[in-house]
Amino acid sequence: MLGHRYRFRAVDRELRWHCERGCGAGGSKSYDTAERAERYAAALDREDxxxxxxxxxxxxxxxxxxxxxxxxxxxxxxxxxxxx
Structure with a gap:
């Protein structure tokens, strides 16, 4: 009913995400640099x-x-x- 609430974090060159509500949804994506993965994680992991x-x-x-x-x-x- 409420949908997913994804949380993002960077681990080396990999961006990882998971649903904070514990449903098991998530994934990952690799980037060419750790800095780029960290930048995306910081931009995506926020509450508005x-x-x-x-x-x-x-x-x-x-x-x-x-x-x-x-x-x-x-x-x-x-x-x-x-x-x-």
Whole structure:
């Protein structure tokens, strides 16, 4: 129901991932350098819960996107404008 929650890590030149929920899903991929594998692991292994709704899929989280958009517009219109 909730889908996979992959975690990524680099081991030498290999990028490895597994599902944090313990379902057994996972895999690996080899890169030409350990630095490249580490860079991909760092980029992919992050939680974006704070940004939920900002880059949400259009269909599934459309109400959340609309609510955030309206909230931003209200905040912008209620903030005082600086005078020169």
């Amino acid at each position: 819960r704070a940004a939920l709704g900002e880059r949400a899929p259009l269909i599934g989280l459309l109400p959340l996107r609309l609510w955030r958009s309206i909230s931003r517009k209200r905040q912008a219109s209620s903030s005082p404008t600086p005078r020169s």
